[in-house]
Amino acid sequence: MLVTYIEAIRQAMDEELGRDRNVLLMGQDVGVLGGAFKASAGLQEKHGADRVVDMPISESLIVGAGVGLAVQGMRPILEMQFIDFISCGFDQIVNSAATLRYRHGGQTACPIVVRGPSGGGVHGGLYHSQNPEAWFCHVPGLKVVAPATAYDAKGLLKSAIRDDDPVIYFEHKFLYRRIKEEIPAEEYLVPIGKAALRKEGRDLTVITYGAPVHAVMKAARDMATEVDIEVIDLRTLLPIDWATVKASVRKTGKVLIVHEARLTGGIGGEVAARIAQDCFEELDGPVMRLAARDVHTPFAPAMEAYVLPNQEKITEAIRKLAAY
Amino acid sequence: MLIDVVMPQLGESVVEGVVVKWLVEAGEWVAKDQPLLEISTDKVDAEIPSPSAGRVTQILVKPGETVPIQAVLLKIETDPVASPPAPEAAPKWDEETEGFPGHMARTSGPPIPAPPRVEPSASAPPPPPTTGRIRITPVVARMAAEQGLDLSKIPGTGIDGRVTRKDVEEYLASGQAASAAPAEVRSAATPAPAKVPAATPPKVARAPKVALAEGDQLVPWTPIRKKIAEHMVRSKQTSPHVHIFAEVDMHRVAGVRATSKKEGVNLTYLPFVIHAAAKALRETPIMNATVSGESTVLKKDIHIAVAVDTSSGLLVPVLRHADRMSLKEISAAMDDFGARAKSGKISPDELSGGTFSITNPGIKGNLFGTPIINQPQVGILRLGQIVKRAVVIDVDGEDSIVIRPMMYLGCAYDHRVIDGVAGNGFLYRVREILEAGDFS
Numbered sequence: 217m218l219v220t221y222i223e224a225i226r227q228a229m230d231e232e233l234g235r236d237r238n239v240l241l242m243g244q245d246v247g248v249l250g251g252a253f254k255a256s257a258g259l260q261e262k263h264g265a266d267r268v269v270d271m272p273i274s275e276s277l278i279v280g281a282g283v284g285l286a287v288q289g290m291r292p293i294l295e296m297q298f299i300d301f302i303s304c305g306f307d308q309i310v311n312s313a314a315t316l317r318y319r320h321g322g323q324t325a326c327p328i329v330v331r332g333p334s335g336g337g338v339h340g341g342l343y344h345s346q347n348p349e350a351w352f353c354h355v356p357g358l359k360v361v362a363p364a365t366a367y368d369a370k371g372l373l374k375s376a377i378r379d380d381d382p383v384i385y386f387e388h389k390f391l392y393r394r395i396k397e398e399i400p401a402e403e404y405l406v407p408i409g410k411a412a413l414r415k416e417g418r419d420l421t422v423i424t425y426g427a428p429v430h431a432v433m434k435a436a437r438d439m440a441t442e443v444d445i446e447v448i449d450l451r452t453l454l455p456i457d458w459a460t461v462k463a464s465v466r467k468t469g470k471v472l473i474v475h476e477a478r479l480t481g482g483i484g485g486e487v488a489a490r491i492a493q494d495c496f497e498e499l500d501g502p503v504m505r506l507a508a509r510d511v512h513t514p515f516a517p518a519m520e521a522y523v524l525p526n527q528e529k530i531t532e533a534i535r536k537l538a539a540y
Numbered sequence: 541m542l543i544d545v546v547m548p549q550l551g552e553s554v555v556e557g558v559v560v561k562w563l564v565e566a567g568e569w570v571a572k573d574q575p576l577l578e579i580s581t582d583k584v585d586a587e588i589p590s591p592s593a594g595r596v597t598q599i600l601v602k603p604g605e606t607v608p609i610q611a612v613l614l615k616i617e618t619d620p621v622a623s624p625p626a627p628e629a630a631p632k633w634d635e636e637t638e639g640f641p642g643h644m645a646r647t648s649g650p651p652i653p654a655p656p657r658v659e660p661s662a663s664a665p666p667p668p669p670t671t672g673r674i675r676i677t678p679v680v681a682r683m684a685a686e687q688g689l690d691l692s693k694i695p696g697t698g699i700d701g702r703v704t705r706k707d708v709e710e711y712l713a714s715g716q717a718a719s720a721a722p723a724e725v726r727s728a729a730t731p732a733p734a735k736v737p738a739a740t741p742p743k744v745a746r747a748p749k750v751a752l753a754e755g756d757q758l759v760p761w762t763p764i765r766k767k768i769a770e771h772m773v774r775s776k777q778t779s780p781h782v783h784i785f786a787e788v789d790m791h792r793v794a795g796v797r798a799t800s801k802k803e804g805v806n807l808t809y810l811p812f813v814i815h816a817a818a819k820a821l822r823e824t825p826i827m828n829a830t831v832s833g834e835s836t837v838l839k840k841d842i843h844i845a846v847a848v849d850t851s852s853g854l855l856v857p858v859l860r861h862a863d864r865m866s867l868k869e870i871s872a873a874m875d876d877f878g879a880r881a882k883s884g885k886i887s888p889d890e891l892s893g894g895t896f897s898i899t900n901p902g903i904k905g906n907l908f909g910t911p912i913i914n915q916p917q918v919g920i921l922r923l924g925q926i927v928k929r930a931v932v933i934d935v936d937g938e939d940s941i942v943i944r945p946m947m948y949l950g951c952a953y954d955h956r957v958i959d960g961v962a963g964n965g966f967l968y969r970v971r972e973i974l975e976a977g978d979f980s
Contacts, residue, residue: 253551333553344552389553390553392553393553393556394555469677469679497679497681498678498679498682499677499678500677500678500705500706501698501704539699540698540699540702
């Protein structure tokens with residue numbers, strides 16, 4: 217069936233709400249309105265107002281209530297209307313949800329999913345364009361995923377809901393309706409912790425995730441006669457699938473990491489450091505990174521294009537690394 | 541003026557919309573903000589107001605049609621009277637406020653002085669010489685070591701002439717490496733050309749990775765293991781080893797041990813061998829030597845390195861001036877090394893500077909073994925197991941069979957430097973000293 221990325225998310229929640237009575241969806245406007253982006257359209261009607269619950273504008277409350285419900289055996293999906301506002305629920309996530317299993321010596325779990333629209337490229341300005349995934353990758357006890365396709369959006373969300381640990385699910389709003397993809401009609405899951413090899417190549421590996429996957433793929437296709445590029449979509453950012461990363465580095469010897477989040481302190485730094493340490497003798501060039509400039513995402517389209525990575529910048533970085 | 545009315549983007553994720561119904565017709569006069577049509581997106585439904593007063597000249601989209609955002613929906617000929625005023629002139633650049641509107645940026649007080657430009661106090665270092673320097677990447681370094689390649693022969697196509705993995709692969713594929721290989725072998729076989737042979741140690745060729753079967757255990761090399769591996773490979777590559785063996789009657793040594801024991805001093809066999817070796821080395825200078833370029837350095841001092849097995853690996857502390865030490869001093873020094881090696885308290889200084897080596901595999905050392913020379917030395921002794929054996933000796937001119945503690949003493953020497961007469965003479969002399977039993 218042909219679905220958009222956001223429809224894949226809606227289907228995942230619909231199916232899981234139908235499968236397991238313990239699954240709940242909580243967030244601002246998720247019920248009557250069906251979500252600010254319509255990710256939960258029709259779900260309250262179908263599953264009831266006690267399971268698809270409109271919440272006040274308090275992310276701390278949404279996550280905190282979710283943690284309490286999870287301790288009591290529920291599996292709440294907690295929607296942040298924009299992932300930018302996840303910072304208001306930060307303490308509940310990193311100090312409460314992430315530590316719960318550890319604090320109780322493994323005797324309890326915290327099966328929550330915190331999900332919401334992230335990312336720029338939509339002229340949303342600095343409060344509606346953020347990519348805060350790196351903050352959470354620093355926290356043991358969490359899992360962090362960032363799907364780039366409708367197939368993964370659905371399969372990873374279903375896996376996240378079924379996971380016994382807190383999963384932060386970054387969906388990219390630029391992809392919501394720009395992707396229309398054929399996905400299986402029958403049920404499937406995408407495992408957390410497994411990267412996807414999007415394209416095989418011999419000369420150079422590009423490691424990416426989220427919206428830039430598409431720009432990288434386009435660049436790889438457009439440059440096919442020039443350089444043979446391998447593309448890895450990490451999909452899960454915590455824990456990272458190092459086996460897939462290292463296997464590719466050993467093959468190509470050159471690595472470019474692309475993400476839309478800012479450069480400094482981003483996931484790319486961690487990936488680059490691991491590669492430098494574990495694959496040093498396989499490297500045929502410096503591990504390079506392409507990310508957003510270290511500024512807030514501007515509102516003006518021209519400025520936003522200047523700040524965020526795009527196909528043109530990716531192509532330039534690939535050329536530079538290929539020639540090294 | 542003719543203006544376009546386009547499909548607006550109603551929401552950040554919306555890329556298209558459907559025209560539901562037209563509220564105006566072509567040719568109709570409309571006021572500013574008058575609803576023109578209804579549209580629907582998967583986020584919201586909305587009416588599109590007219591951006592200006594005027595007359596609708598053309599309707600381009602039929603009801604029910606889906607169009608992308610920014611697509612033109614209709615055209616309006618604006619009323620010249622009601623048309624929007626010309627855009628305001630850009631605000632004048634205000635020197636004082638540097639263009640910021642309002643008073644917030646207005647300066648007050650004296651202007652902040654511009655920071656001075658400071659030249660670096662030391663002159664910049666000259667750029668590194670580029671001639672003769674080969675730029676490579678880590679993978680190329682590894683490939684060159686594994687394949688024994690001379691990188692100066694491989695043309696680099698990377699930035700600044702860097703030799704890339706592709707360059708090495710192409711070089712290997714072209715067969716040029718094969719023709720260059722004999723030269724490599726020749727140069728490896730000639731005596732160490734460098735002034736300090738240890739300066740350019742050949743790397744241990746990395747073994748190919750093996751697949752692990754179920755239950756197999758992968759034990760990564762510790763730093764000390766890597767050092768030992770590198771050292772052993774280097775020694776075997778550097779020195780043509782000759783191994784010789786002497787069968788030594790240790791009964792007089794055993795006698796001295798027994799006497800000492802009565803005096804309360806516990807001696808092992810090792811100090812006797814060290815003592816005998818030191819004495820024999822003094823008489824055979826070529827065995828107490830090292831190689832420098834195409835010369836042999838006969839060392840003045842006799843510093844004997846003795847292998848000690850520790851929990852973290854093989855350590856070889858050095859007994860300095862072993863020829864000047866008494867048996868008891870040697871014994872005490874060895875006990876001290878043994879204890880400190882186990883607790884990891886031997887300093888790096890104590891592990892270097894040996895001129896000859898002795899290895900004692902201990903009680904379970906088996907009959908004999910072929911030791912590897914401790915580079916850059918040229919000789920090494922190895923103690924075998926001491927076992928009682930029936931041996932034939934001469935007693936007052938008569939052949940007699942007696943029971944004696946016997947030991948095979950193994951010796952390796954570097955045939956680059958030492959020939960058979962000197963090598964065999966040395967080992968024979970060690971045996972004589974041990975059998976004579978005079979350790980004063």
